Amino acid sequence: MSTVRLHDKTFTLYLTKQQIEEAVNTVAQRLNKDLKGKKPIFLVVLNGAFLFAADVIRQFEGDCEVCFVKLSSYSGTLTTTHVREIMGLDMEVKNRLVVVVEDIIDTGITMDNMQKKLIGLGAREVKIATLLFKPGAFRKKFKIDYIGIEIPNDFIVGYGLDYDGLGRNLPDIYKIIKESHAQ
Numbered sequence: 001m002s003t004v005r006l007h008d009k010t011f012t013l014y015l016t017k018q019q020i021e022e023a024v025n026t027v028a029q030r031l032n033k034d035l036k037g038k039k040p041i042f043l044v045v046l047n048g049a050f051l052f053a054a055d056v057i058r059q060f061e062g063d064c065e066v067c068f069v070k071l072s073s074y075s076g077t078l079t080t081t082h083v084r085e086i087m088g089l090d091m092e093v094k095n096r097l098v099v100v101v102e103d104i105i106d107t108g109i110t111m112d113n114m115q116k117k118l119i120g121l122g123a124r125e126v127k128i129a130t131l132l133f134k135p136g137a138f139r140k141k142f143k144i145d146y147i148g149i150e151i152p153n154d155f156i157v158g159y160g161l162d163y164d165g166l167g168r169n170l171p172d173i174y175k176i177i178k179e180s181h182a183q
């Protein structure tokens with residue numbers, strides 16, 4: 001399938017499941033090497049990160065704990081810059097190493113808020129693991145510890161990421177085809 005139609009928009013194949021798998025494996029190997037014996041908490045940011053988190057955490061070889069928060073900042077294909085917390089953190093993070101697992105870092109606003117919140121709650125160290133990163137959209141300065149793939153500033157769907165609720169089940173990642181308004 002080289003294009004998919006979701007609601008009113010068309011998307012073209014951008015990253016195959018093999019490319020995604022390679023990026024996930026590289027992140028997993030680095031996490032195993034860096035976090036050996038450290039018993040991290042993997043904090044998964046729902047909804048978008050659910051597949052990445054499952055694939056990367058499954059490969060973690062040491063003891064770890066897993067918890068979830070649910071945040072929302074996108075409306076359609078546009079970021080709102082306002083992050084809504086739909087499901088909060090229910091685990092004690094005081095003095096713990098927390099690895100936030102994200103699908104994609106765009107402006108960085110979501111992760112900036114999350115990192116500050118975790119430090120405020122007494123986390124000893126916060127690391128960030130994201131499958132995708134859009135350097136062209138990034139407006140913050142924090143360090144991103146683990147990046148799977150850097151991508152241009154286009155709206156994408158698949159492998160957990162949605163367009164208004166659809167597309168999360170696609171095994172590959174697709175990018176939006178910009179519609180020309182010329183008649």
Ligand code: 5GP
Nearest residue numbers: 048104105106107108109110155156161162
């Ligand atoms: P940020 O706060 O870094 O601007 O955005 C973070 C969140 O916006 C991501 O976790 C993701 O849920 C959503 N997002 C950013 N870019 C995209 C994109 O291209 N496609 C989709 N589906 N969601 C995105």
Ligand code: MG
Nearest residue numbers: 045048103104
């Ligand atoms: Mg996300």
